[in-house]
Amino acid sequence: MMGFDSYYSNTACDDKLAAISADENRVLLTRDRGLLKRSKVLYGYWVRATNPATQLSEVLQRFSLYSQLRPFQRCLRCNRILNSMPKEEVFQNLPDMVREYCDEFYLCPGCGRIYWKGTHYEHMNEFIRHIYSLFDSLT
Ligand SMILES: [Zn+2]
Structure with a gap:
């Protein structure tokens, strides 16, 4: 919705998410710290917030993306x-x-x-x- 190239799944297993992140050079955003500890995950971020709007704001700030919203x-x-x-x-x-x-x-x-x-x-x-x-x- 915000215009960023993104992949989302709430049904994919951890192996698949880690593989997609590695294969497509995507930053893996998750609340699951264990997922980020996998060796395949090169770029990951543990989202601290739990509210969706606050999570989005947190990620936009963390990666300086506010100016790139489309x-x-x-x-x-x-x-x-x-x-x-x-x-x-x-x-x-x-x-x-x-x-x-x-x-x-x-x-x-x-x-x-x-x-x-x-x-x-x-x-x-x-x-x-x-x-x-x-x-x-x-x-
Ligand atoms: Zn489409």
């Missing part, structure tokens, strides 16, 4: 960068209400998912504003 640029399902798409190109795949009230669309080239700025977008935007406010309170 919300809504990646697919929430498969992580690919979204492409802006004219309404007429996605029109046939839209729910009726969306056809009527939305004019801005994005298409994922990976999984084909279509995005628009509906109510879900507003909720996520509220969360992002909260994340920015956490940063502002630190500076």
Whole structure:
């Protein structure tokens, strides 16, 4: 959601997470200290916070990423960068209400998912504003 190339799984086993981190040069973010002790894990960080918003803020601060936030640029399902798409190109795949009230669309080239700025977008935007406010309170 914040625009970073990321992999997430809450079902992958520790071996798989360690392997993905090593094979793809990813920083492994976890609350599991044992996972970080595996020799395969080259880049890891133990997230101290337990609240999701606070965790995100902690990671953004730890890796100096606040200036690199690019919300809504990646697919929430498969992580690919979204492409802006004219309404007429996605029109046939839209729910009726969306056809009527939305004019801005994005298409994922990976999984084909279509995005628009509906109510879900507003909720996520509220969360992002909260994340920015956490940063502002630190500076
Ligand atoms: Zn996708």
